[in-house]
Amino acid sequence: MSTQSTDSSVFESADFDSHETPDIFAAPGEDAGARVFTAQGGDWDDIVGDVGSLPEERIVVNMGPQHPSTHGVLRLILELEGETVTEARAGIGYLHTGIEKNMEFRTWVQGVTFCTRMDYVMPLFTETAYCLAVEKLLGITDEVPERASAIRVLMMELNRITSHLVCMGTGGMEMGATTVMTVGFRERERILSIFEMISGLRMNHAYIRPGGVAQDLPAGSIQAIREMMPLLRKGFHELELLMNENPILKGRTVGVGYLDLAGCMALGVTGPVLRSAGLPHDLRKAAPYCGYENYDFDVVTRTGADAYDRLRNRIDEMYQSLDIIEQVIDVLQGHAGPVMVADKKIAWPAQLAIGSDGMGNSLAHIKEIMGTSMESLIHHFKLVTEGFRVPPGQAYAAVESPKGELGCHLVSDGGTRPFRAHFREPSFNNLQAVAAMCEGSQVADVIVAVASIDPVMGGVDR
């Protein structure tokens, strides 16, 4: 710690002349139990010199929760023997939002606006898992219109690409490859504009609703997607050129963050990490939902079980997603139809439309409820304020998210809001593997291993 950057009184009273300080983050009266060094600014060599004066090699390093390369507010507690990590533990909970509890006090439809904020890098997957679980509870899974399912697939596959791009972009940046980050975010931006065009928002969409989707695709969106596809392919190729055979990147990632199949099974790890260990497990193939059985794509696997193979898997999965998107937009272009269940006791009554002053309630709908049908007005009011009732029971629905199995466990007591909502977040579960991946490796490899898991703290802490 540099003495200039902190409260000088601490140092005057303790009379320290080096970077060794009392633990400024400890509770009053708390004994740290060992000498504490705080690295925040100043000359790194000074800190290293001070630490080197310790009689023993073993030190405990708190990396995070505010460290720029820990993927958000993740705290890693590393026990080091020189440069080698002898023990690694992950500390989470710095982004806990209480979303699951909040959902118990909102209607079933409002639940979507909450769960979309969990893992903000893949919001459409959380929305879909939640809606599939609500539909299962209602017993309307088969009544969801095909067009609504196709739109869900389209949105999820676009979202899979953006999630993988963020994973690679931030992971690259943490390794010092800023070009990977700029290319990744540039390509992601194209898809975010498509999201904005379709749902009105770049994140926190609340676009997928129980029974279907909020509204049909706007005119011109399929054309915009078609025009974007070659650009995306070009961008992915650029990423491949940057990374696939890059000797520096390979030196940092090959054999790093190793977790074999037995480890994945024991720790419940799914997604690209599991597929990098050679098991072709993908819920889109193994337990299809939203009509994934109608699309032709491959499950990408590799056998290195390391960070490099996970990276390569993600790039290949993005190409597979493009293939699915090409198939699904052909389906969407040819077949118009409803995008919400026909049951008016469940389907959201309002429809949105673009007016002269932007998007708002459809004028046709306003005219109907305000001008012609009092029953429509009552119906609209009851559904929007009270919501629909869901028969008592519980259901679990899972989707293959970019990070692994994303499950939603819902319990209903017959009311208009969830009795209990629980999300099985892949980020939360997979972070448990940090210890298995990092212990025995170098400190620098910890960053790579964590980046290869692709945790998003919004999903971890919920």
Place this chain on the structure above:
Amino acid sequence: MTDTPTPDDGLLPSAPGTTPDPVQRGERHGMFGATAGADTSGYGGLVSPILFPGAAVRPYGGGFDELADAIEATSAAGAITRTVIDRGEMTIFVRREDLPAVMQALRDEPSLRFELCLSVSGVNYPTDAGAELHVVYHLMSITHGCRRLRVEVTVPDSDPRVPSVVSTYPAADWHERETWDMFGIIFDGHPALTRILMPDDWPGHPQRKDYPLGGIPVEFKGGSVPPPDQRRSYN
């Protein structure tokens, strides 16, 4: 279950694939679930039971019989108190003292082979006397084509202890810590049962139904906004 006798009570066997004896967990009052005298519908005196699906009758159909046969062939059979088939999902209720043995059998028996314990979560039913807290495990078997099974354990609020399954499924480690943090269910034998989402010194367990929500006092001309659990609302 309900007190109303059915015409075939005790006379005819229940139809296969049905759940004849629903489990009552609480009751609803009035028309819209509005509380504190807010029900002006005239149906405020209406009482209806909240009925959860009960034990299913063999044959279950839908491929669940094969799974049920496989479970019954193991040592786990005696530990199951109820099997519920609902909405295309199978749930087995297991006595808590037998949970580790059941989980071990579910993972290791070649005919079952549930490799993944995907999730552990708690549910708080304050009106389910003697079984206020439920622990719900979601298992999946990749070997048997993504076959899923839900295992549920109930414990009373006065003795919220469940044996840990971490020795069988290491993946349950953080999930059990989260369930302890949120519901106050103690997992005996867990290697380090500490809070995971809330700070270490946090009082109470936030996802229990009796946990007060507090809310933020937003005041406007003498009025304040009550927390969501005290607002007038429909449910």
